[in-house]
Amino acid sequence: MIINLEYGSRLNIKINITMSxxxxxxxxxxxxxxxxxxxDEISAFQTxxxxxxxxxxxxxxxxxxxxxxxxxxxxVDIIALEKPLLGFLPSISASNNxxxxxxxxxxxxxxxxxxxxxxxxxxxxxLATRKADIVPATGAVVGQSNxxxxxxxxxxxxxxxxxxxxxxxxxxxxxxRDNYKRTVRMLKxxxxxxxxxxxxxxxxxxxxxxxxxxxxxxxxxxxxxxNILTHMLSNNFIxxxxxxxxxxxxxxxxxxxxxxxxxxRQHIAERLPYLRVAGVNADTEGANLNxxxxxxx
Numbered sequence: 001m002i003i004n005l006e007y008g009s010r011l012n013i014k015i016n017i018t019m020s021x022x023x024x025x026x027x028x029x030x031x032x033x034x035x036x037x038x039x040d041e042i043s044a045f046q047t048x049x050x051x052x053x054x055x056x057x058x059x060x061x062x063x064x065x066x067x068x069x070x071x072x073x074x075x076v077d078i079i080a081l082e083k084p085l086l087g088f089l090p091s092i093s094a095s096n097n098x099x100x101x102x103x104x105x106x107x108x109x110x111x112x113x114x115x116x117x118x119x120x121x122x123x124x125x126x127l128a129t130r131k132a133d134i135v136p137a138t139g140a141v142v143g144q145s146n147x148x149x150x151x152x153x154x155x156x157x158x159x160x161x162x163x164x165x166x167x168x169x170x171x172x173x174x175x176x177r178d179n180y181k182r183t184v185r186m187l188k189x190x191x192x193x194x195x196x197x198x199x200x201x202x203x204x205x206x207x208x209x210x211x212x213x214x215x216x217x218x219x220x221x222x223x224x225x226x227n228i229l230t231h232m233l234s235n236n237f238i239x240x241x242x243x244x245x246x247x248x249x250x251x252x253x254x255x256x257x258x259x260x261x262x263x264x265r266q267h268i269a270e271r272l273p274y275l276r277v278a279g280v281n282a283d284t285e286g287a288n289l290n291x292x293x294x295x296x297x
Contacts, residue, residue, distance in 0.1 A: 019220060020220050020222035020223055020278065020279045020280075020287060021281060021282055021283065021284045021287040022222050022278055022279075022284070022287045022288055022291045023284060023287075023288050026288055026291055026292070026297070027221055027222065027291075029297070030185065030186045030189040030190075030295050030297075031182035031183070031185050031186045031189075031221055032071060032182075032185065033067060033069065033071075033181075033185065034064065034069050034070075034071055034073050035071065038071075038073065041129075041130070042060075042064060042076055042130075045076070045130065045132065046058070046060060046076075046078060048109070049078060049106070049132070049134070052105050052106055052108055052109060053080055053102060053105050053106070054105070055082070055083050056080040056081060056082060056083060056102070057079075057080075057081040057083060058078055058079065058080050058081070059078070059079055059081075059162070059163075060076060060077065060078055060079075061077045061078070061079050061135070061160075061162035061165075061166075062076065062077035062162075062203075063188075063202050063203075063206070064076050064077070065077070065162070065166055066165065066166050066169050066181075066206070066244075067169075067170075067173075067181055068169070068181050068184040068185060068188065068202075068206050069185075070185050070188050070189050070192060072192065074129070074130055074131060075130065075131040075132065075133065076130070076131075076132050076133075077122075077132075077133045077135060078132060078133070078134045078135065079135050079137050079152070079154075079160075079162055080098075080102055080134050080135065080136050080137065081137045081138070081139070081152055082098060082136070082137070082138050082139075098136035098138070099118050099123060099136055100118075102123055102134060102136055103116050103118065103123055106123075106125065106134070111127070112125055112127075115127065120155060121133075121135060121154060121155040121158070122134055122135040122136070122154075123136070135154050136154070137152045137153060137154045137160065138152065138153050139152055139153070140152055140153040140159055146161075146164060148161075148163035148164055148167070149163075150162075150163055150164055151247070159247070161243075161245035161247050164245040164246075164247075165243070165244045165245040168210075168244050168245060168246070169181070169206075169210065169244055172210060172214065175214045176214050176217040177217075177219065179217035179218065179219060179221065179224060180209065180210070180214075180217050182221055183209055183217060183221060183224055183225055183228065184205065184206050184209045184210075186221060186225050186295075187205050187208075187209060187225065187229075188202055188205055188206075189295060190294070190295055190296075191205060193295055193296040193297070194267065194271075194296055196264065196267055198260075199260040199261075199263045199264050199267070200260070200264040200267075201256070204250055204255070204256040204261075206244060207241065207242070207243050207244055207250045207256075208232065208241065208250070209228065210244045211241035211242070211250075212228055212231075216228060222275070222278060222279045222291065223279050225275065226272070226275050226276055226279045229268055229272055229275070230272065230276075232265065232268070233265055233268060233269050233272070239251050239258075239261075271293075271294055272294070274290045274291070274293040274294035275290070275291070275294040277290040278290035278291040278294065
């Protein structure tokens with residue numbers, strides 16, 4: 001296997017590969033996507049929201065849309081992008097107009113009435129079994145847009161590239177035989193199981209895994225994750241990698257704070273020996289035991 005980075009200086013780290021003996025069921029437990037029942041429920045919910053928000057283009061963004069969500073997902077992000085006619089709303093506070101326009105349209109559905117709160121970036125709809133963040137957005141007027149019509153603007157000033165992100169992730173996943181997204185889910189499960197989302201947000205986890213070249217992803221996911229994390233902890237790791245959409249540097253004071261990234265690396269460093277042992281242990285019982293220890297299963 002060759003480990004190197006998409007961004008910064010290209011590093012070739014050749015690693016001798018042996019087959020790991022961790023049970024396929026355990027690997028699937030931490031690399032699998034959301035259940036079909038959740039997919040069906042979210043699809044029906046999105047269809048209903050779309051029917052209510054006439055005048056907006058609505059589409060999913062975030063981990064569910066990018067197929068990197070883990071099985072315990074209970075919230076979804078929906079972009080509500082204004083169509084041109086809404087641009088003629090009074091300009092005194094265009095953002096507020098969009099927020100309250102969306103809220104009034106959603107509350108036509110009695111189930112949603114009284115369950116919507118307005119925040120700085122989105123409206124949050126809280127239901128019995130699911131939470132949805134509906135993000136009002138406008139077309140950005142900054143230079144030339146790409147073929148997805150992006151960037152778009154959320155919260156008045158934040159530029160966003162959700163369709164670019166999704167397309168780049170899909171392409172990489174195809175090139176890596178579905179091993180890219182499965183590796184992302186593994187690391188997200190690690191973060192979730194250890195309760196360290198505050199120092200390792202889901203979006204940035206996806207970005208760091210994306211930063212590795214296609215050749216870094218092997219069908220043996222135990223060894224793939226071990227090799228990527230081993231490299232991430234080394235002095236050869238390049239910290240100026242970019243987002244999946246490629247629009248900005250990830251590790252910075254305005255994004256993934258360097259101190260949080262350092263804390264995340266330290267957390268990994270203390271537990272990575274378990275994954276290493278799981279990867280080289282020729283005894284399935286021993287491999288499974290150390291795999292569980294790493295993932296806190």
